[in-house]
Amino acid sequence: MNKLRKQNKIIETALKVFSKQGFYNTTVSQIADDLKMSVGNFYNYFPSKKSLARSAIVFVTKKLANNLRYINSQKITSEQKVKMFVKEYFAFIQQHPEMIEYFFRVYLSSRELFCEHEDCGFALAKEFIDEVHILFEDGVKNGEFVQKDFFVAFSCIAGILGGMTFLSGEHVLEQKIEDYCDSVAKTICHALK
């Protein structure tokens, strides 16, 4: 197994553990144990626990961005794209709760992990944000959405999905998350009009 594959394997494990317990409550030994790997060997793949957290964010962001990139490339209305994205996103939450949880638990909250150097936290998510930008601007161009500040539009899309994710994670939703799909998509589209 080559280095890259192993790094990915580590990231996948780390996502599970970090998302369940948070960054600071997870020890490197625990991650190594879960991987049936020695601590020392872990450090052959990542120079530090922090750098693992950073790589994990990039990993998740890329997945989300790829998802949305594919949707953006489809020949469908923007409204349909939103619906498709919400659906895919909720499916993603179901399949990989650890990735989304990780986003919430580690990325949003532990800025100190991501904000050393110039490569600030926001930059890490850039790829995803760019795709949201495209989704929105396309909608504006074809008249489906109304022009407004992109940051507001972004908060709208990411915020509403984030809110639902949080509620889902807190186990307070009364129905399964995918049942909210239509309602959430409609709400987002309304908001963008």
Added chain:
Amino acid sequence: MNKLRKQNKIIETALKVFSKQGFYNTTVSQIADDLKMSVGNFYNYFPSKKSLARSAIVFVTKKLANNLRYINSQKITSEQKVKMFVKEYFAFIQQHPEMIEYFFRVYLSSRELFCEHEDCGFALAKEFIDEVHILFEDGVKNGEFVQKDFFVAFSCIAGILGGMTFLSGEHVLEQKIEDYCDSVAKTICHALK
């Protein structure tokens, strides 16, 4: 100075430090130092660092809830209430960035701090959530908003505001946060229709 006042003073300081550095990067000594108080004495007011974090959440939630409770009691349209809340909330971000930052950095992310016992994280914010519920239901009753699942509506209000807060904290907004007030309020109202 009586016990309660001192506890509040500690909470206020803790909010500043926790919000800047995160819960795990802040030591009890540091909080005590900032308060010109001994570590030992700190433990006369809070039984643990975690319990301080919990009290701080309650403290902030109460502020937000009171704010919204007052707005809910006004004799104005629901749309005006939303606008008023967004305005107050953005002003609050300006005045007490530490409180909102704290919410994001510690509450959303460090579930382990809040989820021991049955007193789960969500319960801590209940007071605020209840007021959002009232705001929304009143709007539905008087025909300004459309009936939909409350959780979606909540995500809408809290999510969009949360998104803007995040972007503001990341310093990527091009204008001052209060300049987004109208646009955000309108977007929320659209979404709720």
Added chain:
Amino acid sequence: MNKLRKQNKIIETALKVFSKQGFYNTTVSQIADDLKMSVGNFYNYFPSKKSLARSAIVFVTKKLANNLRYINSQKITSEQKVKMFVKEYFAFIQQHPEMIEYFFRVYLSSRELFCEHEDCGFALAKEFIDEVHILFEDGVKNGEFVQKDFFVAFSCIAGILGGMTFLSGEHVLEQKIEDYCDSVAKTICHALK
């Protein structure tokens, strides 16, 4: 017991352990154990193991310097001063082998411990070197010694004593170190003529 006294107590213990085992083979726990003190508490007195090593050097250097300063202040010939110093130095080796051993084992060899910042290793021993300078210059002034480069003179005094210390530490001397007193003093004086 106040902070300074405790720091000195720690230094004294550290000298013993460091001199026996070397800096890198001594753990902080071990020093703490020897002091019947917890590791954590050790760090209330010294910010790091390295800083302890530095403080220890200053401590020993001061002792040697004070010794020589007193001798320099006496109203006796320079030759008598040399003899007196050799005698005192050898007695010192007997009484506090750990201090001298420490000098050899840690100071001479672990430059990396002492050469961060501008405060380079040499500077730490300055006080002692200054007194050697005085001893030599006084001797030159009163005609007992011949003018030569101070560095050569210093090597002469410190080098010969160092050599004897090394041999003593290696347990290869056939007699007790104090029995070499006269011979060594004479040799040094010869060398300075």
Added chain:
Amino acid sequence: MNKLRKQNKIIETALKVFSKQGFYNTTVSQIADDLKMSVGNFYNYFPSKKSLARSAIVFVTKKLANNLRYINSQKITSEQKVKMFVKEYFAFIQQHPEMIEYFFRVYLSSRELFCEHEDCGFALAKEFIDEVHILFEDGVKNGEFVQKDFFVAFSCIAGILGGMTFLSGEHVLEQKIEDYCDSVAKTICHALK
């Protein structure tokens, strides 16, 4: 390249790195890297890091001893031999500072590396010490030096040279080390009279 040659190559590299960083701050990987060799392969040539350090001492000692042996074999006065040796030694410091530095940094200080078994540190340098012995005794026999305890004489020669080496390593000498040649040789001869 045969085994012996490679061992020597490793020693030469180790001398450079050890002398610059000390034994404990140098990793086996680093030495291997510098040699463009794998860590695993290093262990085909030396059974341990410590044994490399020991071999390196023997290596340096042999060089110095050979140097002095050659000088001892010359048909010149003892005083001239001393002068010649100082000159060669200072040239050696210039050419191979790492070897001398190594002596100071690793040999004098890290006794634990050399004192396992009966093969104590002192024994390692025996070859060189024996030549110093010959130099001194020859001088005594032909009346140039005065009979005194050999250990004092040895401290005199090795100590003064060692002192100069230390000062040179600390970069406090005002002139180039070879400029001190005459003065040092004279001082040593004086001391031996």
Added chain:
DNA sequence: CATGAATGAGTGTTCATTCAT
């Protein structure tokens, strides 16, 4: 011979919490 991934014991340091004063 050569490689370098893997091991895992060991180290310096931190920090929430306690408690004698």
Added chain:
DNA sequence: GATGAATGAACACTCATTCAT
């Protein structure tokens, strides 16, 4: 109530050494 020295378990990270390939 107030102090801050003391505790000690815990953690990130290192590195000499091994061994399957």
